Amino acid sequence: MHSLTEENYLKAIYKLLEKGEKKISTTAIAALVETAPASVTDMLKKLAEKKLIRYEKYQGVTLSGSGKKVAVDIIRKHRLWEFFLVEKLGFSWDQVHDIAEQLEHIKSEALITRLDHFLGNPKADPHGDPIPDEHGVFHALNTIPLSAVTVNVPVIITGVIDHRPVFLRFLEKEGYALGKKILVKEKLEIDQSVTLLLSGSKKLKHISHDVARNILVLPEKTK
Amino acid sequence: MHSLTEENYLKAIYKLLEKGEKKISTTAIAALVETAPASVTDMLKKLAEKKLIRYEKYQGVTLSGSGKKVAVDIIRKHRLWEFFLVEKLGFSWDQVHDIAEQLEHIKSEALITRLDHFLGNPKADPHGDPIPDEHGVFHALNTIPLSAVTVNVPVIITGVIDHRPVFLRFLEKEGYALGKKILVKEKLEIDQSVTLLLSGSKKLKHISHDVARNILVLPEKTK
DNA sequence: ATAATTATTTAGATTTGCCTAAATAATATA
DNA sequence: TATATTATTTAGGCAAATCTAAATAATTAT
Numbered sequence: 366m367h368s369l370t371e372e373n374y375l376k377a378i379y380k381l382l383e384k385g386e387k388k389i390s391t392t393a394i395a396a397l398v399e400t401a402p403a404s405v406t407d408m409l410k411k412l413a414e415k416k417l418i419r420y421e422k423y424q425g426v427t428l429s430g431s432g433k434k435v436a437v438d439i440i441r442k443h444r445l446w447e448f449f450l451v452e453k454l455g456f457s458w459d460q461v462h463d464i465a466e467q468l469e470h471i472k473s474e475a476l477i478t479r480l481d482h483f484l485g486n487p488k489a490d491p492h493g494d495p496i497p498d499e500h501g502v503f504h505a506l507n508t509i510p511l512s513a514v515t516v517n518v519p520v521i522i523t524g525v526i527d528h529r530p531v532f533l534r535f536l537e538k539e540g541y542a543l544g545k546k547i548l549v550k551e552k553l554e555i556d557q558s559v560t561l562l563l564s565g566s567k568k569l570k571h572i573s574h575d576v577a578r579n580i581l582v583l584p585e586k587t588k
Numbered sequence: 589m590h591s592l593t594e595e596n597y598l599k600a601i602y603k604l605l606e607k608g609e610k611k612i613s614t615t616a617i618a619a620l621v622e623t624a625p626a627s628v629t630d631m632l633k634k635l636a637e638k639k640l641i642r643y644e645k646y647q648g649v650t651l652s653g654s655g656k657k658v659a660v661d662i663i664r665k666h667r668l669w670e671f672f673l674v675e676k677l678g679f680s681w682d683q684v685h686d687i688a689e690q691l692e693h694i695k696s697e698a699l700i701t702r703l704d705h706f707l708g709n710p711k712a713d714p715h716g717d718p719i720p721d722e723h724g725v726f727h728a729l730n731t732i733p734l735s736a737v738t739v740n741v742p743v744i745i746t747g748v749i750d751h752r753p754v755f756l757r758f759l760e761k762e763g764y765a766l767g768k769k770i771l772v773k774e775k776l777e778i779d780q781s782v783t784l785l786l787s788g789s790k791k792l793k794h795i796s797h798d799v800a801r802n803i804l805v806l807p808e809k810t811k
Numbered sequence: 812a813t814a815a816t817t818a819t820t821t822a823g824a825t826t827t828g829c830c831t832a833a834a835t836a837a838t839a840t841a
Numbered sequence: 842t843a844t845a846t847t848a849t850t851t852a853g854g855c856a857a858a859t860c861t862a863a864a865t866a867a868t869t870a871t
Contacts, residue, residue, distance in 0.1 A: 370858065391819060406820055411857090423819060454702040467694045473687045479677040541860060581842055614849060622840065627829050629850055634827090644847060645837060 367417075369470045370393035372439050373398055374408050375417060378428055379436035388425030414442040437501040443469040444490035445480055452484065457537060458491055459530035492533075493524015493581055494544060512557065512577035514549050521546055532579065540566060547582060590640075592693045595662050596621055597631050598640060601651055602659035611648030623712035632718045660724040667713035668703055672712040675707065680760060681714055682753035715756075716747015716766060716804055724756070735780065743805035744769055750802040763789060770775040772804060 377397035381389045391409070395402040403546075404457050413420040417432035428436060446468040450461040478499070481487075486489035488504055495503045507519070508523050522545045525533070553560070557574035590598075604612045614632070614764040618625040651659060669691040678716035686761035701722070704710075711727055712718050718726045728785040731746050745768045748756070759765070769787035776783070780797035 368857080392817090400858085401860060402819065403861080407858075421771065450699075451814080454699070454706055455697075460698070464694070464696045464699050467696070468691075471687070471690045473690070475679075475683070476673075476677070478686050479679065513602050593829080623828085624830060625849065626831080626851085630828075636855090 366472065367435060370408070371412065371415075371417070372435065372470060374405075374412060375428065375436040376439045378418065378426055379433065379440070382428065388427065390425055392446075394426070401495050406465070428561060434501060437497050439469050441499075441501070442477055444494055444496040445477065445484060445487070447490045447492070448484050448487050448496070449480065452487075457533075459533040459537070461491065462528070462530075489524065489543075489564045491543065492528055493522075506583060508581040508583050509579040511547065511549070511559065511561075511572075511580040511582050512574055514547075516549050516552060519546055519548050519585040520582035521585055522580060523583045525579055526581065527579040535576075536580070539570070541580065546585070589695065591656060593631070594635065594638075594640070595658065595693060597628075597635060598651065598655050598659040599662045602639065602647055602656065602663070605651060611650060613648055617649070628636070632696075633810060660720050662692050664720045664722075664724070665694070665700055667717060667719040668700065668707065670713045670715070671707050671710045671719070672703065675710075680756075682756040682760070684714065685751070685753075711768075714766065715751055716745075729806055731806050733801040734770065734772070734782065734784075734803040734805050735796075735797055737761065737770075737805060739772050739775060742769055742771050742808040744808055745803060746806045747804035748802055749804065754804065758799075762793070764803065769808070770779040 366438065369439055374394065378389050380397065381393050391405045394409075395405045398405070409420045409426060412418045412432065416429055417435065418426050418428055420426045428573050441462050443465045446465040447461045449454040450464060451458065458463075481499070487496055489506070493508070495505050497503045502565045506523055510526070511520070511522075514520050522541060524543070525536070540563055548562045549559055550562060550569065551560040552558075557577075558571060559574070560569055560571050563570055597617065600617050601612050603620065604616050614625050614628045617632075618628045621628070625811070632641065632643045632649060635641045635655065639652055640658065641649050641651055643649045646710070666688045669688040670684045673679040673687060674681065679687075681746075704722070710719055712729070716731070718728050720726045729746055733749070734743070734745075737743050745764060745766055763786055771785045772782055773785060773792060774783040775781075781794060782797070782800045783792055783794050786793055
């Protein structure tokens with residue numbers, strides 16, 4: 366079995382790989398796991414010995430097959446717990462991350478199988494991030510940022526890109542939530558800001574391009 | 589905050605105190621936390637320094653007020669999670685202990701408050717053990733062992749003393765469960781064995797004194 | 812291309828929790 | 842009560858994960 370710390374390193378590397386780059390730097394990992402770069406080097410050696418990563422001095426890191434599996438499994442657990450915390454316990458978007466960060470390390474396959482079933486095998490967590498299935502497969506939705514939506518085509522909120530509590534609290538306060546309908550009425554050339562109608566509210570809302578590109582949506586009818 | 593290990597030591601000491609003795613021995617703790625006595629001595633010094641226990645060389649240990657609080661809190665969490673695992677996720681009696689042992693160390697007061705509420709503020713876990721409230725108060729029931737029940741007085745199963753999986757699986761197989769009604773028809777002088785009717789079944793059941801004294805019951809009407 | 816800067820690794824220590832072996836105290840037995 | 846046994850503690854070490862400071866490699870800028 367892997368230690369909690371090892372799991373956190375693998376998760377960090379996975380997240381960095383997800384963001385684009387092919388080779389991950391020691392410093393980037395250090396920032397994510399909140400530790401000194403020297404400590405990261407130590408851990409990378411250890412993970413490489415266990416064949417969880419591919420690592421050569423000064424050359425950066427990638428995940429091996431088994432390392433990726435561990436990382437995806439942690440992410441699956443994290444997102445299932447987040448879903449539980451929001452849907453069953455009534456937490457709000459911005460409160461669940463730290464708790465899920467602890468729960469994701471509980472070791473019991475039976476627990477996750479049953480939790481998944483109890484929750485109705487959800488496909489996405491409360492932020493709209495996809496939840497991989499038990500084989501580690503993501504059933505990704507075809508979401509696009511709200512900033513890219515065509516005027517007068519109804520869409521549904523399916524997720525967010527920015528996960529910072531401050532952003533999530535802003536959305537919540539303004540009435541945005543997963544599943545809500547949006548109709549974009551106008552996109553301003555000058556600053557790409559968006560004027561829209563949010564289901565449940567009659568008043569037009571105006572949001573900046575910066576906010577719009579952090580909200581993910583799906584055209585209403587799409588399968 | 590206390591480490592997971594510290595919490596487990598405090599829980600072990602609490603459990604031993606619960607079983608009667610006033611002063612707890614190093615060896616007894618070592619057996620419960622599955623470690624060498626010498627390691628226990630180390631930890632006792634540490635806990636004493638933090639004022640979580642009262643400890644003097646060769647004289648055994650008791651919990652301080654704050655130590656007891658930590659222990660009871662862990663027990664509260666453990667039992668709430670057990671309740672969750674059985675009632676919501678459908679685990680059976682004998683499967684939940686190890687998982688709850690991990691979950692009990694998750695640190696979030698809000699989580700436990702909400703979980704407690706979600707579960708309907710249960711007063712006892714799936715084994716019938718009382719769940720302390722948020723102030724650490726146990727609302728103990730007036731249970732008696734089935735072996736002490738008067739003939740022809742209907743009682744309800746409220747708990748067990750023996751927690752071993754093997755015993756729990758036996759009960760489950762035989763149809764005994766929390767909340768089931770029992771009517772004792774006869775107690776044999778010779779070996780104190782019990783003949784009874786279990787609600788749901790028409791056939792008389794016979795159990796040994798040893799089994800009967802490990803099943804806790806409550807007279808049907810009692811408040 | 813050389814120098815300066817930044818990133819990474821090595822070296823040596825620290826902390827936590829654990830171990831074994833040896834020493835000492837407490838308890839039980841003869 | 843003296844001795845044997847058992848329990849507990851001390852001493853010295855180990856492994857995991859971390860740290861700081863120093864050394865080295867890679868990158869960027871001149």
